[in-house]
Amino acid sequence: MMPRLILASASPRRLALLAQIGVTLAGVEAADLDEAVLPGELPAAYVTRLAEAKARAVAARHDDALVLGADTAVACGRRILPKAEDEKTAAACLHLLSGRSHRVHSAIAVIAPGGILRQRLVTSRVTFKHLDEAETRAYLASGEWHGKAGGYAIQGLAAAFVSDVQGSYSAVVGLPLFETSQMLRGLGLRIGTLS
Numbered sequence: 001m002m003p004r005l006i007l008a009s010a011s012p013r014r015l016a017l018l019a020q021i022g023v024t025l026a027g028v029e030a031a032d033l034d035e036a037v038l039p040g041e042l043p044a045a046y047v048t049r050l051a052e053a054k055a056r057a058v059a060a061r062h063d064d065a066l067v068l069g070a071d072t073a074v075a076c077g078r079r080i081l082p083k084a085e086d087e088k089t090a091a092a093c094l095h096l097l098s099g100r101s102h103r104v105h106s107a108i109a110v111i112a113p114g115g116i117l118r119q120r121l122v123t124s125r126v127t128f129k130h131l132d133e134a135e136t137r138a139y140l141a142s143g144e145w146h147g148k149a150g151g152y153a154i155q156g157l158a159a160a161f162v163s164d165v166q167g168s169y170s171a172v173v174g175l176p177l178f179e180t181s182q183m184l185r186g187l188g189l190r191i192g193t194l195s
Helices: 012-020 043-059 087-097 133-142 157-161 169-173 177-186
Strands: 005-007 066-076 101-112 116-128 162-166
Touching (some): 005 012, 043 066, 066 177, 087 133, 101 169, 116 177, 169 177
């Protein structure tokens, strides 16, 4: 019997990405966690810890299912950029990213029945063109930055700012699809018509 899959996230981007590759979910449950960065915690360790914590929190309520947790962070060096909740924060992020490369760390964790844990970290490098004031103002006026890590969504208007992506585009959006599909297949889940 094929296992059920529950996504431990309410992110509409992750839902859309999973649907894109034909993944059928049995449920979606956001894990209610403190997502504060621990003192001295590096970006890769941060997303890995949160992806596992999200998966474990939801798996505690579903011991017969596969539970997928994920987390993504935009980082400049050791600095984790916030999810922009106001225009000032979004503007600061765009100013920092303008004309330079940054890294996007995306971690996935799957808890299988019996508490078996599978994890993967994908790091991609994204380069922004130099943003002039008019471009920055227009992007801020769009409101697309709201709630987005680093103050931008690569799958939206900010795509015009990205001169290069090295790594996984889908991971920058919020979920590394290749790694996720391989992990889920390895745990017995059929994915679309490709399995």
